[in-house]
Amino acid sequence: MDYNEREAQRRQEDRDLNRALIWIGAAIILEFLLVLVNKYYINFRTTEESINLAMAISAALNGLRWGSLVALLACGVWTALRLKQGGQVGLPLTLTAVSAALFLCAQITLVFQESGVRMLFWLVPAWAALALVYYLYQREFFLSALVSGVGVLGLWFIRHAGASSLYAIGAVVVILLLLGLILWLKGHGGRLFAGEAGQLLPEEAGYPLMLLSCVVSLGAIAIAAFVGGALSYYLLYAMVAWLFALLVYYTVKMM
Known part of the structure; x- marks a missing residue:
């Protein structure tokens, strides 16, 4: 392997590492949001302010569920069109994965409540680990x-x-x-x-x-x-x- 090939390989490895770190950062942010959901939506107190906040979070999760579902379908169509045209599909595939993750988180939280959030606390780090495996x-x-x-x-x-x-x-x-x-x-x-x-x-x-x-x-x-x-x-x-x-x-x- 000559110098140019080694440099190209090194740059590719750096890009892969940066992409993996981005996914890990996104997982950390999502995990933090789950902590907030668990505290203020799942285990809310019976004060008026806490109840109103829980209702607002429920409405936000419902909006996220349907918005991410629409985005998932749109990104899926975009990916299919790019594949048909022979173009790059990195961005549409990434957006498809992000939309699917957000939809799953919102849907599982709304349907399964406390048990669903407990499971998501494990699922989100598993997604980050999969990203590391994929890139590295x-x-x-x-x-x-x-x-x-x-x-x-x-x-x-x-x-x-x-x-x-x-x-x-x-x-x-x-x-x-x-x-x-x-x-x-x-x-x-x-x-x-x-x-x-x-x-x-x-x-x-x-x-x-x-x-x-x-x-x-x-x-x-x-x-x-x-x-x-x-x-x-x-x-x-x-x-x-x-x-x-x-x-x-x-x-x-x-x-």
């Missing part, structure tokens, strides 16, 4: 962890909303979409779309663990759905153990 670690582990994380979320929805809820069904749909994405990448040498920016995975990437993560996540959700929501509590720990096993495997693979 192996993309194979990112997809495996993403699928497994959606599986964990699906088990949580089964426990708190039921197996037939739209939330649990939505988690299954997301896993199936990610499975389709992985199969597409497998059949196209890791390329999501034409161009250098479309190379999501290296050509020599291994797909068995990514596909196995889909099977494990769907299997855990199916077991929890048929056996009962109480079992999902223990399956959550099993899925976390699976995530830890993936981390160990990909870390050893890098050595």
Whole structure:
């Protein structure tokens, strides 16, 4: 590797680090806002000022829910159009992810209240960790962890909303979409779309663990759905153990 190639690689690594730090900063801000929501909306006092503030936060969350949903749909259409035209999709994909995160936070807070906020206290740092994995670690582990994380979320929805809820069904749909994405990448040498920016995975990437993560996540959700929501509590720990096993495997693979 000559000097120019090393400099180009260093600049790319700096850009990736800066992007990861931006996501971490956004997660810290979102976590702080969740603390405020938990204090002034979930655990508000029975004074007139506290009740009015809680009602105002509820209205703001409801507005955020619908506003972020509209933004999510618009960014999704924008991303599809850019893909069709062969243009850069970094910005629309980022805005799509941000809109989806805000929608999930608002929806879960409004529907599940205290239990939802407690779960979001864990989910937001997990999003930041996924950003670190995407930019600074192996993309194979990112997809495996993403699928497994959606599986964990699906088990949580089964426990708190039921197996037939739209939330649990939505988690299954997301896993199936990610499975389709992985199969597409497998059949196209890791390329999501034409161009250098479309190379999501290296050509020599291994797909068995990514596909196995889909099977494990769907299997855990199916077991929890048929056996009962109480079992999902223990399956959550099993899925976390699976995530830890993936981390160990990909870390050893890098050595």
